Amino acid sequence: MKKGLRRSERVYVRIPILIRGIDGNGLTFSEKASILALSKHGAAVEFNRLLDLGMGLTIDTANAKRFEATVVWVGNAMSKTTGQVGIECNGLSDSLGFHFPSF
DSSP states (O other), rough: OOTTOSSSOOOEEEEEEEEEEEEEOOEEEEEEEEEEEETTTTTEEESSSSTTTTTTTEEETTOEEEEEEEEEEEEEEEEEEETTTEEEOTTHHHTTTTTOOOO
């Protein structure tokens, strides 16, 4: 895939979720977060904990669905996206009622 091309469209939303994982110090965490943008393959999430690229996460939705996700992007101060992360997570959008066509 060429750099800059998206695999699917995005929809901008604010959906509460619960994120669980193990941080860089080996400590488990479980914290509330919000999905800001959703696509067929993942989401941009507002989250107040520092996460690392490649980190595995578990996402719990309000409709009692659970998904495994991977951190694929971490926001930063230069792009004014501090506190945001991008996750890859198949099936999340469908479970929330958003259906994206394939390109």
